[in-house]
Amino acid sequence: MNNWMASLSILQNGSIWVYILKGVLFTLIISIIAVVIGILWGSVLALVRNYCTKPKNRIFKWLATFYIEIFRNTPLLLWIFICLVFCPCPGFFERKMFGLTSVETKLLFKAAVALILFTSSVIAEIVRGGLNSVSKGQFEAGHSQGFSTVQIMIYIVLPQAYKNVIPTLLSQVITTIKDSSYLANVATIELMARVKKVLSSANMYNGTGTINVSDVFVLFGCAMIIYFIINYSLSCVVRYLQKKNKRTPRIAVAE
Amino acid sequence: MSGIFSRDAWLKVWTYRGTFVLGLLNTVETALVGVLLSLVIGIVLGLMATSRKKSLKTISRVYVELIQNTPLLLQICFLYYALAFAGHSLGILVTGIISLGIYHGAYMAEVFRAGIEAIPKGQFEAAESQGFGYMGKMFYIILPQSIKIILPPMVNQVVNLIKNTSCLYIIGGADLISLTYSFVTGAITGGAYAPAYLVSGMLFFVICYPLSKLASVWEENLKKRDQRVNIMVSRGRGKKVA
Numbered sequence: 001m002n003n004w005m006a007s008l009s010i011l012q013n014g015s016i017w018v019y020i021l022k023g024v025l026f027t028l029i030i031s032i033i034a035v036v037i038g039i040l041w042g043s044v045l046a047l048v049r050n051y052c053t054k055p056k057n058r059i060f061k062w063l064a065t066f067y068i069e070i071f072r073n074t075p076l077l078l079w080i081f082i083c084l085v086f087c088p089c090p091g092f093f094e095r096k097m098f099g100l101t102s103v104e105t106k107l108l109f110k111a112a113v114a115l116i117l118f119t120s121s122v123i124a125e126i127v128r129g130g131l132n133s134v135s136k137g138q139f140e141a142g143h144s145q146g147f148s149t150v151q152i153m154i155y156i157v158l159p160q161a162y163k164n165v166i167p168t169l170l171s172q173v174i175t176t177i178k179d180s181s182y183l184a185n186v187a188t189i190e191l192m193a194r195v196k197k198v199l200s201s202a203n204m205y206n207g208t209g210t211i212n213v214s215d216v217f218v219l220f221g222c223a224m225i226i227y228f229i230i231n232y233s234l235s236c237v238v239r240y241l242q243k244k245n246k247r248t249p250r251i252a253v254a255e
Numbered sequence: 256m257s258g259i260f261s262r263d264a265w266l267k268v269w270t271y272r273g274t275f276v277l278g279l280l281n282t283v284e285t286a287l288v289g290v291l292l293s294l295v296i297g298i299v300l301g302l303m304a305t306s307r308k309k310s311l312k313t314i315s316r317v318y319v320e321l322i323q324n325t326p327l328l329l330q331i332c333f334l335y336y337a338l339a340f341a342g343h344s345l346g347i348l349v350t351g352i353i354s355l356g357i358y359h360g361a362y363m364a365e366v367f368r369a370g371i372e373a374i375p376k377g378q379f380e381a382a383e384s385q386g387f388g389y390m391g392k393m394f395y396i397i398l399p400q401s402i403k404i405i406l407p408p409m410v411n412q413v414v415n416l417i418k419n420t421s422c423l424y425i426i427g428g429a430d431l432i433s434l435t436y437s438f439v440t441g442a443i444t445g446g447a448y449a450p451a452y453l454v455s456g457m458l459f460f461v462i463c464y465p466l467s468k469l470a471s472v473w474e475e476n477l478k479k480r481d482q483r484v485n486i487m488v489s490r491g492r493g494k495k496v497a
Contacts, residue, residue, distance in 0.1 A: 073414070073463035074456045077421035077432050082456075085439075085448045174324070181326035185424055192328055196425075199336065213340045220333040224325050231324035 006206040007214040011222065013205055016198055023194035024226055026098075030108075030183070030190060031176040034115045035123070038176075039169065041116070042123030047153060049124070050131050064124075071121030076114065076182050083114040084186060100189065107187040115183070119176050126168045130161030167241045174231045174238075195223040264447035268454055271444055275451075278434035279458055285351050285430060286417045292356025293416065297363020302393065304368040315364060322361035328422050330354050335426040351423045351430070359416045366408045370401035403477060410470035414463045431455050 010016060049064040071079070087110045097105045134157050142152035162169075184193035198205075202215040268275075303315040322330070331354040338344055345353070374397050382392040421432040428434070435455040439448050 069464060069467075070456075070460065073418075073467055074459045075418040075421040075432055077424060078435075078452065078456055078459070081432070081436055081439075082452050085452075178326040181328040182422075184328060192326060192332075195329075196332060211340060213337055216333065216336045216340055220329060220336070223329055224333070227325045227329065228321065232320060235320075235324060 003206075003208065003212040003214040004218075006208045007202070007212065007218040010198070010202060010205045010215065010218065016205065020191065020194050020198065020222070020226075023189070023191040024230075026108075027177060027180050027190040027192075028230070030112055030115065031173060031180050034112065034119045034176050034180070035169075035173050037116050038119035038123040038172075039127075041120040043127050043158065045120065045124035046127035046131060050128055051149075051153075068121045068124050071118055072125065076118045076179055077185060079114040079118050080111050080182060080186055083110045083117075087113050104187055104189060108183075108189050111183045111186055111189075115176070115180060119172070119179070122175075123169065123172060126165050126172060127161060129168070130163075130165035131157065133164050134160045164245075167238045167245065170234060170238045170241065174234050177227070177231060177234075191223060191226060195219050261447075261450075264450045267444065267447045268450045271438060274434050274438050274444075275431065275454055275458070278429070278431035278455070281348060281429045281434075282417070282420045282431040283462075285348055285355065285420045285423070286413075288352045289355035289359065289416055289420070290413055292352060293359035293363050293412070296356060296360025297367050300360065300364035301367025301371060304364060305371045315368075319361045319364050322358055323365075327354065327358045327419055328425055330358060331422055331426060347423060347427050347429050350426060351420065355416055355419060355422075358419070359412055362412050362415075363409065366405055366412065367401075369408075370405035371397055373404050374401050403473075407470045407474040407477065410466055410473070414467045414470070417463055417466075418459065431458060 045064045045068060048060050049068065052058060052061040052064070084107070089106050089109050095102050095105065100108065138156055138160065139152060142156045147155065180190055181192035183190050184196060188194055188197045199211065199215060199219050202211045202219065206212070206215060300315045300318060303311040304319075306312065331350065334354050335344075335347075335350045338350070344350075378396055378400065379392065382396040387396065420430045423430045424433040424436065428437075432455060435451050438444050439446070439451045
């Protein structure tokens with residue numbers, strides 16, 4: 001029982017909370033950046049994979065397919081390790097920023113690149129699913145109205161495709177938030193890594209001099225609650241949107 | 256990237272090929288047992304989620320939400336450190352298998368639930384009216400029909416599980432990625448970054464690509480068949496109306 005009180009006393013330490021909550025912030029920022037860039041880059045990949053079918057530019061289609069399949073079928077951790085070694089880091093990121101040391105910002109940049117590359121391949125497949133759900137008639141209608149292919153994509157096809165895949169994209173945000181915990185393997189920047197670091201020095205904070213099982217439960221329990229609150233609220237939004245999406249076509253059919 | 260053409264680096268990888276084989280075997284072993292565990296958890300929870308008892312539904316819902324909304328890495332750390340500090344360490348592979356099974360079990364449960372819920376109510380009622388018990392109804396009538404809906408997402412989950420074996424790295428790691436990393440950073444073996452990463456990436460790709468391809472082909476076929484059925488149904492309706 002004493003151990004439990006000691007472990008809970010870690011949570012009364014304000015600076016630990018600041019440290020962990022900053023980790024939460026980093027988790028959110030990294031994930032959002034990864035998803036936003038992932039959507040842009042993933043859309044390009046999806047468009048290229050779906051519509052570069054002319055013999056002249058078929059090579060781009062193959063390249064996009066190659067990229068997507070390679071990243072989808074290998075683990076994220078491998079790409080984090082690869083980027084740590086091979087990803088060039090612009091000088092801009094080799095200095096102290098956001099309260100991190102220069103080494104940490106460098107690691108953050110490289111690991112984030114890996115996460116972006118990985119996420120964009122998944123998002124490319126999601127967007128492609130959305131593109132496939134847009135009927136052929138939309139293209140023909142666009143052409144008959146004098147739109148060029150690029151204009152059709154931007155004004156007609158992509159908006160519909162995105163609308164169809166919004167729930168899937170949002171659940172990809174959840175996955176990315178969870179995937180960002182893989183960064184804990186290489187740097188102590190985001191939530192998971194920071195909680196693990198606090199645990200490794202818990203003997204200094206809980207006053208008993210040793211790390212106990214109760215520390216594991218309290219600290220990882222806290223992290224679980226934080227992750228759960230973020231992801232569960234997102235998944236509630238996803239479910240609401242899915243229900244709404246499902247309802248609309250049914251009404252259309254009934255009419 | 257120059258290391259990729261270096262003969263020495265490739266020779267080094269070849270000399271220590273045992274590391275990669277060991278890692279691959281560990282990954283495959285973890286993945287296989289993990290898949291079995293997740294299937295068992297998935298079937299049980301999926302059946303619970305589709306049962307009529309409110310309490311069973313709630314248990315399954317809570318489990319799925321709790322597991323799906325927290326990262327696998329956190330769960331595996333939780334399990335490993337809790338056991339380690341309590342003095343009952345299970346070893347890295349067993350911990351990995353258990354947490355992978357638990358994590359992907361939640362996803363499998365959703366897959367099974369969706370598959371069972373896609374079967375029309377009439378099938379359940381017909382089975383009951385023919386005097387099937389619960390088990391008979393599920394295993395002879397419902398599951399065989401839903402298996403074609405279940406299989407593609409299930410195979411996708413298997414692919415994810417294989418990829419997620421890399422999470423073992425955080426608790427000490429014995430899987431392919433961890434061994435590759437300790438190979439390239441080791442004092443004697445270190446340096447051969449590009450060939451080593453290429454080899455382990457290729458191994459993963461060779462295992463995962465056929466599976467995910469299979470899943471997407473199945474899904475395509477399913478969609479096409481559904482479309483055909485829908486067209487036929489709507490044509491049939493059209494005739495009746497006319």
